[in-house]
Amino acid sequence: MEPKLTDRENTTSRSGILQDSARSGLCFAIWITASLTHEWFLGFLHYRDGVDLLYLPHSLRIALVLAFGLSGVLGVCLATATLILFAMTPDFAGSDANLQSFIMTATQVFIDKPSTLASLILQALASGCCGWLALRILVPGRQASYAGMMMNLDLRTILSVVTIASVINSGVHVGAWLLLDADLGDASARFSVMLTGDVLGGVLGLVLIALSTRLFAREGKMT
Amino acid sequence: MLASSLVLWLLSWHANAWAFSFAEVYPGVNLLFLPHGMRVLLSLLFGFWGASGIAMASLMFHRNLWSDDPWATIITPLISGYCAWFAMKISLGLGQHSDDRRLEKLDSRSLIGLICLSALINSLGHVIILSTLGTQAAESHGHINLSSTFAAMFTGDLLGALIMLYALRMIIMVFGSKTKRDPSDGT
Numbered sequence: 397m398e399p400k401l402t403d404r405e406n407t408t409s410r411s412g413i414l415q416d417s418a419r420s421g422l423c424f425a426i427w428i429t430a431s432l433t434h435e436w437f438l439g440f441l442h443y444r445d446g447v448d449l450l451y452l453p454h455s456l457r458i459a460l461v462l463a464f465g466l467s468g469v470l471g472v473c474l475a476t477a478t479l480i481l482f483a484m485t486p487d488f489a490g491s492d493a494n495l496q497s498f499i500m501t502a503t504q505v506f507i508d509k510p511s512t513l514a515s516l517i518l519q520a521l522a523s524g525c526c527g528w529l530a531l532r533i534l535v536p537g538r539q540a541s542y543a544g545m546m547m548n549l550d551l552r553t554i555l556s557v558v559t560i561a562s563v564i565n566s567g568v569h570v571g572a573w574l575l576l577d578a579d580l581g582d583a584s585a586r587f588s589v590m591l592t593g594d595v596l597g598g599v600l601g602l603v604l605i606a607l608s609t610r611l612f613a614r615e616g617k618m619t
Numbered sequence: 620m621l622a623s624s625l626v627l628w629l630l631s632w633h634a635n636a637w638a639f640s641f642a643e644v645y646p647g648v649n650l651l652f653l654p655h656g657m658r659v660l661l662s663l664l665f666g667f668w669g670a671s672g673i674a675m676a677s678l679m680f681h682r683n684l685w686s687d688d689p690w691a692t693i694i695t696p697l698i699s700g701y702c703a704w705f706a707m708k709i710s711l712g713l714g715q716h717s718d719d720r721r722l723e724k725l726d727s728r729s730l731i732g733l734i735c736l737s738a739l740i741n742s743l744g745h746v747i748i749l750s751t752l753g754t755q756a757a758e759s760h761g762h763i764n765l766s767s768t769f770a771a772m773f774t775g776d777l778l779g780a781l782i783m784l785y786a787l788r789m790i791i792m793v794f795g796s797k798t799k800r801d802p803s804d805g806t
Contacts, residue, residue: 449766534728552710555732559777584642584650585767588774595735595773 419464423471424478430456431479443589444582445483446569451593454565455601458527458557462546466528473524480516515572522568530560547613549606554599562594620665624672629680631657635779644771652775655703655741656783659734662703663725674700691752698744706737730784738776742769 430453441449460468485501506513531542534556545553570587574580631654636643642650661669677696710732711725746769 443766449770534731552729552732555710555735556728556730559731559735559781563778563781584644585771588650588770589767591777592770592773595739595777599735 416467419467420471420474423460423464423468424475426460427453427456427472427475428479431475441593443593444586447586447590448593449589449596450600451590451597452601454558454562454594454598455605457523457565458530458561458598458602459546459605461527461531462542465542469524469528471524472527473520476523477516477520480519484512484516509576511575515575518572518575519569522565522572526561526565526568527557529564530557533560546606546609549602549609551603554602554606558595558598558602562591562598565594566590620668621672621675624661624665624669625676627661628654628657628673628676632676642775645768648768648772649775650771650778651782652772652779653783654779655734655738655776656780656787658699658703658741659707659730659737659780659784660787662707662737663733667704670701670704672700676700688752691748694752695745695748698741698748702741702744703733703737706733706740710736731781734780734784735777738773738780741776742772745772 434448434451434453438448438450438452443449457472460472462468464471481498481502484505485498535542535545535553566587569590570580570583573586574583580586635649635651635653639649639651639653644650658670658673661673663669665672674696677699678693711729746765749768750765
């Protein structure tokens with residue numbers, strides 16, 4: 397009996413890992429799509445690279461954690477790291493570029509300036525973890541039922557979670573940029589614009605997501 | 620209530636201007652504006668009269684900071700005074716809770732939501748006034764970037780209120796637990 401149980405356990409844990417990986421992959425794709433779409437539609441709101449006065453994807457940092465838990469965190473972290481890597485190696489967009497040259501360029505950048513790697517990791521972690529941290533701070537001990545929260549998001553929860561997530565995200569991002577360039581002249585302006593953009597985009601996006609979720613739930617009940 | 624909120628607001632405003640002058644971006648726009656916490660606190664404690672005290676203090680002492688326009692002189696203090704009271708009415712429910720019950724209902728989420736909403740109303744209101752009636756500030760600073768001013772004001776209000784109210788909460792918790800433990804109080 398014992399080997400059978402172990403097999404079942406192994407299968408269960410393997411399918412669990414597969415499910416989590418699929419969720420992370422989905423979140424990765426959603427974040428990349430949302431970032432590029434935002435860049436395309438609302439690029440005129442740029443203050444500096446990565447700093448916007450209205451950043452709608454910030455709402456996804458919280459929504460993906462609510463929907464997928466830690467898989468969402470991992471997906472957003474990896475997607476952010478990928479986008480920063482692409483931004484660091486502009487040659488990748490060229491016609492003769494390939495994956496090998498991309499990796500070579502990125503590795504060379506990290507060897508020449510190790511703080512670049514530290515900055516990249518910090519930015520990726522801030523982007524992925526800020527929503528999860530804000531939820532852990534404000535809604536402690538309810539991780540299992542975060543998905544249920546999506547249906548009952550009220551204004552005070554949206555405002556408070558978005559505020560804390562924005563403070564964490566913009567604070568760590570500016571810290572990471574200061575790692576790269578200690579003489580960053582407009583650090584305070586970047587911080588204030590990023591914080592404002594995250595709050596405005598996060599609140600607007602989450603209000604829209606909450607309203608659509610309720611609308612779909614009502615439609616589902618009616619049919 | 621009106622007089623005490625007026626005095627408290629003036630004290631906090633001048634203390635902040637003295638202590639954090641290095642964080643001033645434009646006249647009246649500070650990247651760390653602790654008095655916004657006082658706005659929220661006075662509105663929570665004294666309700667409408669607390670907000671009126673702040674508005675009155677702003678009207679009496681801070682006129683002509685941004686504009687000579689008579690409308691701006693009247694409207695700006697009203698925004699400054701009533702933003703937290705208005706945000707409180709929205710986030711804690713319009714007319715649903717009496718003055719006594721709103722403090723009972725206040726948890727971390729409500730407080731942070733209230734701070735964020737009031738900062739948003741205040742900075743947006745001020746920037747609208749600046750863009751429409753703020754001739755003096757625009758002349759003295761040449762070209763004012765409205766989006767940067769809005770972002771700086773919002774950040775200052777948000778961070779200032781968060782820091783002030785959570786510092787106050789920690790002080791109350793520390794002193795509260797000390798008072799409870801103190802055997803000399805006879806309890």
